[in-house]
Amino acid sequence: KNADAALSRVKLQGRNNYKLYHPAINSQATELFILENSLHHALERQEFKVYYQPQVNSSTGEITKMEALLRWQHPELGLIPPATFIPIAEETGLILPISEWVLKTACLQNKSWQQNLNLPSLSVAVNLSARQFQQPNLVDMVEQVLSETKLEHKYLELEITETVAMQDVELTRKILKELDQIGVTISIDDFGTGYSSLSYLKDFPIHALKIDQSFVRDLANGDNQTAITTAIIALAHGLNLAVVAEGVETEEQFNLLRILECEVMQGYLFSHPLSSEEATRMLRAYHPI
Numbered sequence: 001k002n003a004d005a006a007l008s009r010v011k012l013q014g015r016n017n018y019k020l021y022h023p024a025i026n027s028q029a030t031e032l033f034i035l036e037n038s039l040h041h042a043l044e045r046q047e048f049k050v051y052y053q054p055q056v057n058s059s060t061g062e063i064t065k066m067e068a069l070l071r072w073q074h075p076e077l078g079l080i081p082p083a084t085f086i087p088i089a090e091e092t093g094l095i096l097p098i099s100e101w102v103l104k105t106a107c108l109q110n111k112s113w114q115q116n117l118n119l120p121s122l123s124v125a126v127n128l129s130a131r132q133f134q135q136p137n138l139v140d141m142v143e144q145v146l147s148e149t150k151l152e153h154k155y156l157e158l159e160i161t162e163t164v165a166m167q168d169v170e171l172t173r174k175i176l177k178e179l180d181q182i183g184v185t186i187s188i189d190d191f192g193t194g195y196s197s198l199s200y201l202k203d204f205p206i207h208a209l210k211i212d213q214s215f216v217r218d219l220a221n222g223d224n225q226t227a228i229t230t231a232i233i234a235l236a237h238g239l240n241l242a243v244v245a246e247g248v249e250t251e252e253q254f255n256l257l258r259i260l261e262c263e264v265m266q267g268y269l270f271s272h273p274l275s276s277e278e279a280t281r282m283l284r285a286y287h288p289i
């Protein structure tokens with residue numbers, strides 16, 4: 001019964017496309033119930049880990065930024081991808097303490113890389129959720145974490161999706177302005193997938209557009225598939241914004257993106273998301289002191 005309630009709540013949120021994660025569990029409702037219950041304890045039981053994926057400058061080869069990506073290692077079910085548990089965390093409000101932990105962990109990690117690997121200008125990007133964006137104390141929380149971790153504000157980038165940004169344009173404008181005033185940078189994630197008007201781009205204090213991986217995937221598929229990516233890059237350049245291509249997997253995509261003058265890229269071609277230890281090793285080898 002509880003399981004059905006959990007399922008119907010998630011369905012009310014419009015997530016009818018929920019797919020079973022674990023093959024041994026044969027009902028959506030049961031799986032959601034199990035996941036929701038264990039999610040309540042996951043933080044205190046230290047089951048979360050932050051992974052990091054590099055963003056590479058395509059002309060210099062330099063790693064300029066690491067994106068923090070959350071991982072949940074469930075004791076019985078194994079590694080659960082964020083696409084499965086983040087909707088549940090959003091629904092239950094657990095996303096708030098979890099996100100604060102991610103932010104803090106990522107800022108501490110970046111500060112440590114800056115100091116210990118002599119990478120003073122390395123930045124970190126952290127994803128913001130829809131629910132966080134509705135919190136009146138979001139900016140205070142970010143400031144608090146930055147002062148606790150002593151990371152200089154300009155080395156933190158917050159990623160919001162176009163969909164989240166467009167839910168309440170006035171509120172977004174206000175929050176982004178405050179974040180900009182404290183020196184944090186902002187990028188628009190999954191750009192091009194939100195079916196939104198482009199007019200907000202000139203009003204919001206944003207720093208970069210991240211081209212959604214669906215467009216990058218199309219790049220290698222022949223005729224006319226470069227049109228959207230070409231347009232997004234031109235738009236970004238025209239507005240003086242940086243542009244990042246996500247999901248770059250092949251050299252063909254890399255070469256096309258370079259011709260299109262996309263300066264920053266992220267994807268499996270360079271590196272999968274790495275654990276803290278792996279990322280430290282990779283950064284040390286990549287930028288020998």
Ligand code: C2E
Binds near residue numbers: 068070129189269
């Ligand atoms: P996103 O922010 O768009 O992150 C990019 C996703 O693409 C990541 O999936 C990453 O592992 C994956 N990816 C990177 N390079 C490639 C590639 O070359 N090819 C392909 N096919 N995929 C690539 P991941 O880590 O499973 O995260 C999925 C989504 O979950 C993220 O999408 C983001 O929306 C959300 N997410 C992850 N961590 C957090 C977090 O800490 N907070 C919040 N609010 N959301 C998060």
Ligand code: CA
Binds near residue numbers: 159
């Ligand atoms: Ca992102």
Ligand code: CA
Binds near residue numbers: 213
């Ligand atoms: Ca994205």
Ligand code: CA
Binds near residue numbers: 190
């Ligand atoms: Ca995405």
